[in-house]
Amino acid sequence: MEYDAVVVGAGPGGLCCSLLLAKAGLKVLVLEKSDAVGGRTRLIEKDGFTFDRGPTFFHYPEIAEEIFQAIDLDVHEELALIRLDPSYRLIFGQGGHIDATTDIDSMVSQIERLSGPDDAKGFRRYVADNRRKLRLSKKCLNTPWKGPSDLISKRALRISRVLRPWRSVASDLSKSFKDERIQLAMSFQTKYLGMSPFHAPSLFTILAYLEYEYGIFHPEGGMGSITQKMARIAEGMGVEIRLSEPVEQILFEGRRATGVKSSKTTYRADRIVMNADFATGMRKMVPSSLRRKWSDRKIEEKSYSCSTFMLYLGVEHQYDTPHHQIYASADYEGNLRDISEHRVTWEDPSIYVQNACVTDPSLAPEGCSTLYVLVPITHAHSSIDWDSIKHEYRDIVISQMEKMGFHGVAEHIVSETIVTPDDWSSSDIYKGAVFSLAHGLDQMLWRRPQNHFEETQGLYLVGGGTHPGSGLPTIFESSRITSKMICAEMGIDPDWNGMDPWFDELKRPSLNPQ
Numbered sequence: 291m292e293y294d295a296v297v298v299g300a301g302p303g304g305l306c307c308s309l310l311l312a313k314a315g316l317k318v319l320v321l322e323k324s325d326a327v328g329g330r331t332r333l334i335e336k337d338g339f340t341f342d343r344g345p346t347f348f349h350y351p352e353i354a355e356e357i358f359q360a361i362d363l364d365v366h367e368e369l370a371l372i373r374l375d376p377s378y379r380l381i382f383g384q385g386g387h388i389d390a391t392t393d394i395d396s397m398v399s400q401i402e403r404l405s406g407p408d409d410a411k412g413f414r415r416y417v418a419d420n421r422r423k424l425r426l427s428k429k430c431l432n433t434p435w436k437g438p439s440d441l442i443s444k445r446a447l448r449i450s451r452v453l454r455p456w457r458s459v460a461s462d463l464s465k466s467f468k469d470e471r472i473q474l475a476m477s478f479q480t481k482y483l484g485m486s487p488f489h490a491p492s493l494f495t496i497l498a499y500l501e502y503e504y505g506i507f508h509p510e511g512g513m514g515s516i517t518q519k520m521a522r523i524a525e526g527m528g529v530e531i532r533l534s535e536p537v538e539q540i541l542f543e544g545r546r547a548t549g550v551k552s553s554k555t556t557y558r559a560d561r562i563v564m565n566a567d568f569a570t571g572m573r574k575m576v577p578s579s580l581r582r583k584w585s586d587r588k589i590e591e592k593s594y595s596c597s598t599f600m601l602y603l604g605v606e607h608q609y610d611t612p613h614h615q616i617y618a619s620a621d622y623e624g625n626l627r628d629i630s631e632h633r634v635t636w637e638d639p640s641i642y643v644q645n646a647c648v649t650d651p652s653l654a655p656e657g658c659s660t661l662y663v664l665v666p667i668t669h670a671h672s673s674i675d676w677d678s679i680k681h682e683y684r685d686i687v688i689s690q691m692e693k694m695g696f697h698g699v700a701e702h703i704v705s706e707t708i709v710t711p712d713d714w715s716s717s718d719i720y721k722g723a724v725f726s727l728a729h730g731l732d733q734m735l736w737r738r739p740q741n742h743f744e745e746t747q748g749l750y751l752v753g754g755g756t757h758p759g760s761g762l763p764t765i766f767e768s769s770r771i772t773s774k775m776i777c778a779e780m781g782i783d784p785d786w787n788g789m790d791p792w793f794d795e796l797k798r799p800s801l802n803p804q
């Protein structure tokens with residue numbers, strides 16, 4: 291069977307790409323290994339409770355807004371996005387808390403109360419500085435990179451002014467804030483990339499800024515409902531989605547991709563889009579004879595993000611706590627060191643709890659709630675045997691929840707699932723590193739696997755393992771970049787309802803209007 295493009299994986303990256311390609315007039319097939327769409331962004335239904343498997347923060351909606359506009363839809367209506375206020379509560383193990391909000395004046399007074407007038411002024415400076423940083427860095431993140439020669443371009447010069455590659459997020463913030471707690475409030479978001487603020491490049495101070503500027507949203511029905519809806523829309527546009535059909539191999543003639551072999555049959559296509567986890571997908575589906583830069587050994591040697599220890603709890607009780615709460619260990623730095631040095635923090639670990647039913651009661655039976663608990667933890671490593679410690683660790687995590695207002699929670703639990711880094715590993719996530727390759731400067735821009743995979747022709751990548759990186763907004767961006775490159779390669783100038791089908795800083799190829 292022939293298709294213009296076959297997408298391997300129905301995660302948010304694969305689905306988003308299929309929407310844009312279908313709107314450009316391509317015949318698209320999506321093959322998904324599992325029995326449901328969504329990948330890490332899917333729902334888990336158990337004992338009458340509905341949990342998000344992975345993402346819970348829908349942030350920086352701008353990219354999703356543009357992509358939905360390109361297919362003539364409104365993302366806020368389609369995904370029923372509810373703005374949260376406060377966006378989340380951050381509780382400091384050292385004492386005090388902040389209710390993060392887009393109301394900048396409220397933020398300034400909270401910071402002034404907690405840390406004094408200098409840090410409060412520092413916050414206004416931080417917002418202004420990062421507004422500029424986002425404007426300057428956007429074009430580096432929404433345009434593909436091919437190699438170091440791109441560095442001589444105008445955009446590279448522009449980003450070098452804001453990147454400050456010699457500084458980390460933590461050192462950049464220490465210039466604006468004296469109180470370690472406020473530095474933490476503006477930097478813990480590097481966890482979304484699976485990194486410590488002490489290692490993440492200073493560009494990523496924009497992550498907290500994005501929350502203060504654009505807010506955080508909850509899609510009614512949970513984050514997993516987003517991928518379900520995207521799949522339904524894609525099918526309505528003619529995309530074929532086949533579930534429970536894993537791709538075993540990507541087929542090549544020479545270095546050119548020609549199709550895929552699935553568990554059921556062979557499909558021919560000149561463009562293959564891989565959305566499966568980069569490291570696992572490459573090693574399983576692309577012959578090693580075609581990979582030098584990304585050989586199995588080199589993939590193994592790369593740095594990987596952290597993993598997560600998860601509890602999905604159904605409780606016969608309702609807690610009046612904010613939708614999102616983060617508890618930051620009193621020894622935050624020590625906790626981060628444990629993660630990077632492959633140790634488990636037993637004493638006072640940082641944890642995150644989502645109590646989504648305060649916004650969306652549809653996720654649990656009446657009078658009950660779903661609690662999603664995430665502990666950032668080292669990725670799978672031979673030094674930790676999770677099977678032997680997971681129950682003991684679960685007890686530590688449950689007792690930490692007391693510090694966030696979930697009193698006596700253990701007595702109310704009626705449904706419980708534990709997921710460890712080893713479980714993530716066994717669901718095709720390399721080393722259980724749920725946020726994929728780490729995001730140090732040595733693995734970003736042209737040093738990250740490229741959207742048009744550089745060692746072959748006709749093989750494209752989308753998702754957290756390619757440029758610009760992990761996190762839903764950047765994953766959607768990866769799909770947009772890849773879709774533009776595929777259209778250009780086919781000479782198609784799609785009607786994407788005002789969205790430019792090419793990159794304004796790169797030489798435009800000749801395209802035929804659709």
Ligand SMILES: Cc1cc2nc3c(=O)[nH]c(=O)nc-3n(C[C@H](O)[C@H](O)[C@H](O)COP(=O)(O)OP(=O)(O)OC[C@H]3O[C@@H](n4cnc5c(N)ncnc54)[C@H](O)[C@@H]3O)c2cc1C
Nearest residue numbers: 299301303323329330331344345346347537566753754762
């Ligand atoms: C616990 C957790 C919390 C997170 N929190 C957030 C958050 O709050 N906000 C945020 O923006 N991001 C968050 N993320 C990060 C990120 O947004 C998600 O992980 C996202 O789902 C990654 O999307 P993806 O498209 O890269 O791939 P995936 O979601 O992993 O999808 C890949 C798909 O490919 C399929 N596949 C694999 N192999 C094959 C094969 N051989 N053949 C066919 N199909 C295959 C898989 O089954 C899967 O469906 C979180 C991630 C995790 C795990």
